[in-house]
Amino acid sequence: MKDKRRSIGFKFALNGIWSVMKSERNFRLHLLAAIIVIIAGFVVELSRIEWLFTVVAIGSVLSAESLNSAVEKMLDYLNPDVHPQAKIVKDVAAGAVLLTAVMATIIGVIVFLPNIVSMLKSW
Numbered sequence: 001m002k003d004k005r006r007s008i009g010f011k012f013a014l015n016g017i018w019s020v021m022k023s024e025r026n027f028r029l030h031l032l033a034a035i036i037v038i039i040a041g042f043v044v045e046l047s048r049i050e051w052l053f054t055v056v057a058i059g060s061v062l063s064a065e066s067l068n069s070a071v072e073k074m075l076d077y078l079n080p081d082v083h084p085q086a087k088i089v090k091d092v093a094a095g096a097v098l099l100t101a102v103m104a105t106i107i108g109v110i111v112f113l114p115n116i117v118s119m120l121k122s123w
């Protein structure tokens with residue numbers, strides 16, 4: 001019974017990921033960027049520790065994007081009047097995405113730049 005409930009919960013979670021993929025252009029763009037980064041990771045042969053940072057960076061951005069989308073959808077559903085508090089709620093959620101995207105960019109530069117430079121030197 002507990003297993004069945006768990007698998008239903010998992011199905012709902014997958015449904016949430018699918019829904020954000022369908023409705024959020026930014027999520028799709030970040031997903032595309034993640035796929036390109038993963039392919040680049042194989043090309044430059046990242047080390048184990050570099051993969052760890054890369055995976056954490058990608059996961060953080062996609063998670064923040066999903067939570068931002070949940071906040072947006074909840075507010076859209078509640079349909080509040082124009083109000084400074086409603087603005088703050090959306091802006092704070094969008095800020096979380098920006099913070100993770102900046103972090104991911106910094107990690108990307110630190111991880112990939114030396115690899116790309118040494119690859120170019122060996123040509």
Ligand SMILES: Nc1ncnc2c1ncn2[C@@H]1O[C@H](COP(=O)(O)OP(=O)(O)OP(=O)(O)O)[C@@H](O)[C@H]1O
Pocket residue numbers: 072080081082083084086087088090091094
């Ligand atoms: N009810 C509201 N009251 C005051 N400001 C709002 C309200 N709703 C949205 N805003 C402001 O307008 C901005 C854009 O909101 P909008 O609903 O158009 O897009 P979003 O849901 O944040 O993003 P997306 O473009 O992904 O749908 C928000 O970031 C917020 O600053």
